[in-house]
Amino acid sequence: MEPVRGTRATLVDLLDRILDKGLIINADVIISVAGIPLIGVNLRAALAGMETMLKYGVMQAWDERIRDREREYRKSQEIKLFKEEKVALKMFGSCYYSKGIYTAWKPGQIYLTDKRLLLWNREFHDMVFQISLKKITAILIDQEDHFSQKREVLHLVDQDNRSYRLQAEETPRLKEAIVQSLEAMGLFLEENPVT
Amino acid sequence: MSEAIYLYCIADGNEEINFGRIGLEKNEVYTIPHKDLCAVVHDCSLEPYKSDDKERVRTWIMAHEKGIEAAWAKFGSVLPLGFDTIIHGNKDQNAENNIKKWLKEDYKNLRQKLNKLRDRAEFGVQIFWDPKTVVEALYTKDEEIKKLNEEIRSKSKGLAYMYKQKLANLIRKRMEIEAERYFKDFFERIRGCVDEIKVEKSKKSEEGKDMLMNLSCLLPKGKSQILGEELEKIDRRDEFSVRFIGPWPPYSFV
Numbered sequence: 001m002e003p004v005r006g007t008r009a010t011l012v013d014l015l016d017r018i019l020d021k022g023l024i025i026n027a028d029v030i031i032s033v034a035g036i037p038l039i040g041v042n043l044r045a046a047l048a049g050m051e052t053m054l055k056y057g058v059m060q061a062w063d064e065r066i067r068d069r070e071r072e073y074r075k076s077q078e079i080k081l082f083k084e085e086k087v088a089l090k091m092f093g094s095c096y097y098s099k100g101i102y103t104a105w106k107p108g109q110i111y112l113t114d115k116r117l118l119l120w121n122r123e124f125h126d127m128v129f130q131i132s133l134k135k136i137t138a139i140l141i142d143q144e145d146h147f148s149q150k151r152e153v154l155h156l157v158d159q160d161n162r163s164y165r166l167q168a169e170e171t172p173r174l175k176e177a178i179v180q181s182l183e184a185m186g187l188f189l190e191e192n193p194v195t
Numbered sequence: 196m197s198e199a200i201y202l203y204c205i206a207d208g209n210e211e212i213n214f215g216r217i218g219l220e221k222n223e224v225y226t227i228p229h230k231d232l233c234a235v236v237h238d239c240s241l242e243p244y245k246s247d248d249k250e251r252v253r254t255w256i257m258a259h260e261k262g263i264e265a266a267w268a269k270f271g272s273v274l275p276l277g278f279d280t281i282i283h284g285n286k287d288q289n290a291e292n293n294i295k296k297w298l299k300e301d302y303k304n305l306r307q308k309l310n311k312l313r314d315r316a317e318f319g320v321q322i323f324w325d326p327k328t329v330v331e332a333l334y335t336k337d338e339e340i341k342k343l344n345e346e347i348r349s350k351s352k353g354l355a356y357m358y359k360q361k362l363a364n365l366i367r368k369r370m371e372i373e374a375e376r377y378f379k380d381f382f383e384r385i386r387g388c389v390d391e392i393k394v395e396k397s398k399k400s401e402e403g404k405d406m407l408m409n410l411s412c413l414l415p416k417g418k419s420q421i422l423g424e425e426l427e428k429i430d431r432r433d434e435f436s437v438r439f440i441g442p443w444p445p446y447s448f449v
Contacts, residue, residue, distance in 0.1 A: 001437065010319075
């Protein structure tokens, strides 16, 4: 097998070398911007259209394909809000769930909107918990044992005296935001809620 | 006296030579000697070469290469500089003196590199594989894949779907292992035929082929035959194809 040079296809490989490689001078007497050969980048932009295979590595191409797919997937998993419903706060959290002998803290993204408080699990496309703000009658933070530690848990009570337990990245901030939203809507909470 | 000096390469020799108007924008390319080496340059203004016109850029880059090639043919050993390396003057020194100063200060390093690269040229080796052929081979070769593939046929539609996903994952894993295995094998074989080797980033796939490896190899000028024979062996196999390119000045080994 004989090496080939001087063809249009090999030109790309030569350009790669001339633009990216060669001896580097560490001296303050060369024209450059902070030592970065911006000029090479500039020229690449001009050349980009010339050869499609010029720049990207295989891994990068794979990576982009995967990311595209992920983006697609995520779009399909996006939470569906009402028209004109606005998200006021968003943080990771979990909600206590029990059914029969099954109990668990189900994780997801907590959304506080101007209408609802909800917990959305994107991976399972599952609305774990939701409550209309109007139905909240009491709210309280309590310390609970969580393995060997204490953690703050938000208790909510609704009109029908059902209670819910939520836990968030920043539980106090979530509580503050809910209280503010309710006040903004002209709703008031019970002074001393019993949970 | 020019404001700035464009550098093509450092060459092994101290002859004062004018290569004529072969440079960028037909500038005269000449040497600035220091001790037993020299800088190959042309006089320019303080502005870097920069344009959105790709034909113009291409012509410049080819002129850059031509300047280096001329010095390479004449002196036998060169240290190429990247495109658009321009030395300017400052208040104590003009650009030419700045180059001389740099040659003086960096002399030992430059000398060493020039010695190492004497009569050496750079070659590019790119090995591609056809993932389709490789996967087909896996279906007949790999027991686990074979078994899984057969199981799919006996499954209900829902289960078959799950099994297909499992199969796809398995194939991907096997492909990675295959890629690594071939990479190592080829790398070792190529390394045996060259002075020095550098692994470059693989590039985007083309025409259904993926680039398995992209190498820069340093070997004695005109002695690429052994490497060529080794590459031929790889190229003869169905699933692989090889690009063997060069020789060029040793851009990747300075």
